[in-house]
Amino acid sequence: xxxxxxxxxxxxxxxxxxxxxxxxxxxxxxxxxxxxxxxxxxxxxxxxxxxxxxxxxxxxxxxxxxxxxxxxxxxxxxxxxxxxxxxxxxxxxxxxxxxxxxxxxxxxxxxxxxxxxxxxxxxxxxxxxxxxxxxxxxxxxxxxxxxxxxxxxxxxxxxxxxxxxxxxxxxxxxxxxxxxxxxxxxxxxxxxxxxxxxxxxxxxxxxxxxxxxxxxxxxxxxxxxxxxxxxxxxxxxxxxxxxxxxxxxxxxxxxxxxxxxxxxxxxxxxxxxxx
Numbered sequence: 542x543x544x545x546x547x548x549x550x551x552x553x554x555x556x557x558x559x560x561x562x563x564x565x566x567x568x569x570x571x572x573x574x575x576x577x578x579x580x581x582x583x584x585x586x587x588x589x590x591x592x593x594x595x596x597x598x599x600x601x602x603x604x605x606x607x608x609x610x611x612x613x614x615x616x617x618x619x620x621x622x623x624x625x626x627x628x629x630x631x632x633x634x635x636x637x638x639x640x641x642x643x644x645x646x647x648x649x650x651x652x653x654x655x656x657x658x659x660x661x662x663x664x665x666x667x668x669x670x671x672x673x674x675x676x677x678x679x680x681x682x683x684x685x686x687x688x689x690x691x692x693x694x695x696x697x698x699x700x701x702x703x704x705x706x707x708x709x710x711x712x713x714x715x716x717x718x719x720x721x722x723x724x725x726x727x728x729x730x731x732x733x734x735x736x737x738x739x740x741x742x743x744x745x746x747x748x749x750x751x752x753x754x755x756x757x758x759x760x761x762x763x764x765x766x767x768x769x770x771x772x773x774x775x776x777x778x779x780x781x782x783x784x785x786x787x788x789x790x791x792x793x794x795x796x797x798x799x800x801x802x803x804x805x806x807x808x809x810x811x812x813x814x815x816x
Contacts, residue, residue: 548596554579555588557598559635573600612639615808620669620799621662622647623791625810628658628783636661651677654752656767659686659788659810672800677749681795686744686754687733689785690763691772694740697732701725702757704750712770713752715760726750728757739766754786787812 764772
């Protein structure tokens with residue numbers, strides 16, 4: 542299958558492809574780039590090639606890419622849109638571009654790591670944006686994740702630790718005791734299945750900090766499978782992998798107008814990463 546489109550602004554080739562074929566996600570797009578399947582004005586180009594308005598881009602998509610998972614609508618009304626995001630989609634870039642093709646007024650309210658799958662909520666108007674933003678800050682909703690981790694987990698319950706950000710490295714550090722500029726975190730863990738070398742966990746966030754689940758589980762000695770930053774997989778140097786982590790449920794508890802009608806409702810991801 543071949544996709545052809547014209548550039549309407551100055552940008553890199555990978556930025557253009559991400560916007561125009563957003564359903565692929567960046568991992569698949571990078572594979573297309575490496576395979577030389579992208580041409581600009583008839584000539585093969587690299588991902589970082591600069592394009593200008595009026596350039597013509599053609600992408601040949603081999604059959605193996607046709608089965609790539611695409612985001613699915615879980616719920617939509619006049620105020621909000623809940624999408625089920627496969628791993629590989631960046632919320633603020635290619636997923637939002639994908640959503641805006643159908644819902645041009647959509648705004649992202651929260652983030653989900655690119656290599657994490659699961660539910661992402663968008664709003665479709667400013668009153669809904671204000672209400673949902675407040676709910677995230679005031680714990681007016683709850684989210685449940687499922688994770689497959691290294692090692693056999695033997696204890697469940699609420700784990701407490703302290704988190705500091707290392708902005709220059711784009712990562713966080715976890716400590717058992719408070720440190721300068723640290724923030725307290727609480728992570729609730731329920732064991733779904735525990736085997737000799739791996740466990741499947743149901744994880745709840747009592748606090749919501751950057752990379753909290755991945756970093757906290759790694760600190761406990763049970764990094765998420767596929768985590769190339771905090772887990773054992775970091776040693777391999779591989780990138781564009783899928784974390785065995787899914788934002789599986791979102792429940793609305795104390796939303797204010799105009800979203801109060803959603804209180805008491807729970808929505809579920811259909812993505813199965815732990816089979």
